[in-house]
Amino acid sequence: MNLISWLIMSAIVIIVFVSIVTFVRSGKLSNMQESRFSAEIFYTLLVIYLIVIFGFALIYFILSMNQILLVENGELREVSVFGSLVHSIYFSGVTLLTIGYGDITPIGIGRIIALIQALIGYILPAAFVLKLVQSNHKDRDRNTDML
Secondary structure (H helix, E strand, C coil): CCHHHHHHHHHHHHHHHHHHHHHHHCCCCCCCCCCCCCHHHHHHHHHHHHHHHHHHHHHHHHHHHCCCCEEECCECCCCCHHHHHHHHHHHHHHHHHCCCCCCEEECCHHHHHHHHHHHHHHHHHHHHHHHHHHHHHHHHHHHHHHC
């Protein structure tokens, strides 16, 4: 792989990592009430998932442009650049949101990247629940201090 590919992949990894760390470390979710559904947390969850899906999709796409491919149904197939991008987005979404269907599989370093993405897919929901619990505790503490 050439230097430009490595630089782009590094930038994508940094963006994904910073997005997740910023969410986990931020102690502030503005004015959450005692409700079961928080639109703010829902939209934050949606944005983080989209960042991770598209970030990893771009990594898979860059890898596919450098002859590290995603194999479809056990066969190497020649696809157009647009087809490769669509396959990368699909594979990234399926890997993050489930453990995968097995219709598209990575080769080489793509397997390690897919494992990391699947791990993030399992950790993110737990981080959101923890964030919600922490926020509720802070709200309760603030309300009891006001009384």
